[in-house]
Amino acid sequence: MPEPTDRLPRSFFDRTVLEVAPDLLGRLVVHDTPEGAVTARLTEVEAYDGPNDPGSHAFRGRSKRNGTMFGPPGHVYVYFTYGMYHCMNLVCGPIGMPTGILLRAAEITEGSDLARKRRPTAKNDRDLARGPARLVESLAVTRSDDGADICSTGPLTIHHGEPPPEGFIRTGPRVGLRDAPDYPWRFWIDGEPTVSTYRPHVPKRRTS
């Protein structure tokens, strides 16, 4: 497990979401629970930028669900979707500016035994955190972790890790959004097996 002194400072998140997002690649997210600790090395993230981004949950203003995005940087926004999954974001920028960086994929570098127990359907280690809902399931993050401070001494922390050389960072359109422009706000590490393949949004089939 990374040393506590390796934690990212809060100032890391006090920048624009497009500055922070690529800088998150290669960083280590740790969730230390009574069961044990799991470490995830981030390989793919997506930026969601404030009230002017139609893809953002905060586009239509503040609500009970998305309030954390309007709060201070360095906290986690966790939401529930598709009736069964959770996804997690990291909040950036100044208080009042609703932002989030969705953690889309990671490589589990420590605690993979525990992660496999939490994700018995994963066929192999690569699938433990390939995809945003899989990632939070390996880390056992749920809606009860919404608002948690990732820059403090709590169970959920983020550490420096080893960012990839700049030439290995790729960008492209985000995944699965209906009403948002194709901004290149998805960032990933080139050649990582845990990065999900691009899937454009497909409208639901109408039952006539």
Added chain:
DNA sequence: GGCACGATCGGCT
């Protein structure tokens, strides 16, 4: 490897 489809419920219009 890729593609189609069903599951399942909270949030929002």
Added chain:
DNA sequence: GCCGATCGTGCCC
């Protein structure tokens, strides 16, 4: 009511 910042299974190549 509608739809989603998704995943697992089944089937085909």
